[in-house]
């Protein structure tokens with residue numbers, strides 16, 4: 412039957428768990444046939460790639476890159492600078508601004524250089540804002556000041572001037588304050604000539620967010636003139652975190668409508684700004700949401716057995 416990558420007029424992808432790709436044939440089959448873009452769910456994060464100062468571990472990330480090349484899929488790099496997934500050697504690093512600047516620069520440039528020609532786009536900075544619109548007081552900001560963000564983009568650009576560089580964050584669809592802060596940062600980076608080419612909306616969203624809020628998040632991001640990535644799409648259906656919840660046909664239908672609405676809003680953007688849509692993993696058995704909420708949930712377009720859900724049909728209807 413027809414698959415998403417055959418239907419979509421823009422790249423369509425999933426975050427991939429490398430272990431599942433290696434061990435679960437049904438997972439491998441869906442990733443291969445449905446998607447033409449992949450993001451490492453965890454394998455390109457700081458702690459995974461750079462476990463101690465002198466050691467880089469490329470094995471899993473390279474495996475995904477090879478897989479993508481064999482299957483004509485794009486690799487979206489996630490993520491260079493984030494406040495999470497930091498190894499102990501970083502969080503306990505000696506306190507001198509010069510060494511911290513060098514630490515950030517070296518990590519970014521080693522990673523971007525390693526994947527040059529293979530990973531054409533990066534989430535350079537991830538989740539730099541709090542929901543109240545203030546800059547998150549991450550270890551990077553504490554050590555390097557507010558402008559670490561701009562310098563991270565400069566360092567990535569030096570290492571690979573051809574790479575598309577993204578600022579990635581969540582909350583555009585539920586916090587006007589946060590969205591405004593993010594868009595004003597992005598616009599000011601552009602005005603200053605900092606090399607930034609795209610904005611990632613994570614879109615970890617839920618059925619209780621209105622279609623108009625979803626559309627506003629997407630269209631206001633596009634007003635920056637940058638490329639837009641729906642970077643980590645999933646639609647949680649158990650926002651009250653009830654441990655007894657079940658996935659009823661009514662929930663499946665509501666989720667289908669929500670997926671259709673998100674994809675429709677994205678498709679309405681000018682083609683040159685549609686970088687793509689990435690769901691955050693593949694099937695409901697694999698979702699991070701279950702761990703995050705410690706509750707049952709079914710946020711993805713495929714079920715536990717990698718069968719297409721109504722959510723999948725909602726996407727298809729919008730494409």
Ligand code: XIL
Nearest residue numbers: 452453489537538613615643691699
């Ligand atoms: C999550 C992964 O899905 C989990 O497996 C991991 O334990 C924690 O990170 N925002 C992001 C992603 O930018 O990197 C996060 O991924 C989910 C929230």
